[in-house]
Amino acid sequence: MFDEKRWNPANIKKHSASDESDAYKNSLSYKDMSVCKSCHNIYHNKRWVKDDELYKSILKKKENINYTICPACLKIKTKFYNGVVELSGGFLFEHKSDILNLINNTVEKADYIDPLEKIENIEENEKEKIIKIYTTSEDLAQRIGRNIERAYKGEVDYSFSERDLLLRVYWKREA
Numbered sequence: 001m002f003d004e005k006r007w008n009p010a011n012i013k014k015h016s017a018s019d020e021s022d023a024y025k026n027s028l029s030y031k032d033m034s035v036c037k038s039c040h041n042i043y044h045n046k047r048w049v050k051d052d053e054l055y056k057s058i059l060k061k062k063e064n065i066n067y068t069i070c071p072a073c074l075k076i077k078t079k080f081y082n083g084v085v086e087l088s089g090g091f092l093f094e095h096k097s098d099i100l101n102l103i104n105n106t107v108e109k110a111d112y113i114d115p116l117e118k119i120e121n122i123e124e125n126e127k128e129k130i131i132k133i134y135t136t137s138e139d140l141a142q143r144i145g146r147n148i149e150r151a152y153k154g155e156v157d158y159s160f161s162e163r164d165l166l167l168r169v170y171w172k173r174e175a
């Protein structure tokens, strides 16, 4: 079992802001202008960006494009995740499409764009009335939980495992 302790929202920034704590960001060294072959994120000026214009200009050069895999896509590929949002309760499947839209909007919201924050997988279990959303970042899981609570009330709870750098978010609404 995870060594999970009660998670204090005031501490979360500290964890996510520390890139050294995220082995996936340091496991490979990337050349400037490397392109993720999976999502087309670009490594530029020591950070990952999503930039369609830059991507097009790299493609135009044609020769020697440096294809790689970005840390987020590496997590997806290896099924390593830093956030899990577990939604449950009778309300959920009655409002499923609205709730899933809200989740997608949370990922795309301009204020927060970080191309390494991605949803890895969404598991739906209609029989048990549970949806699980796996994310590449604990920040994204936190924002999804917060936005759902803001929009739909219900009960939300967080549990952070320091050892696994994993934030679990539980949201429930019965009716």
Ligand SMILES: [Zn+2]
Pocket (backbone or CB within 6 Å): 036, 037, 038, 039, 040, 041, 069, 070, 071, 072, 073, 074
């Ligand atoms: Zn990628």
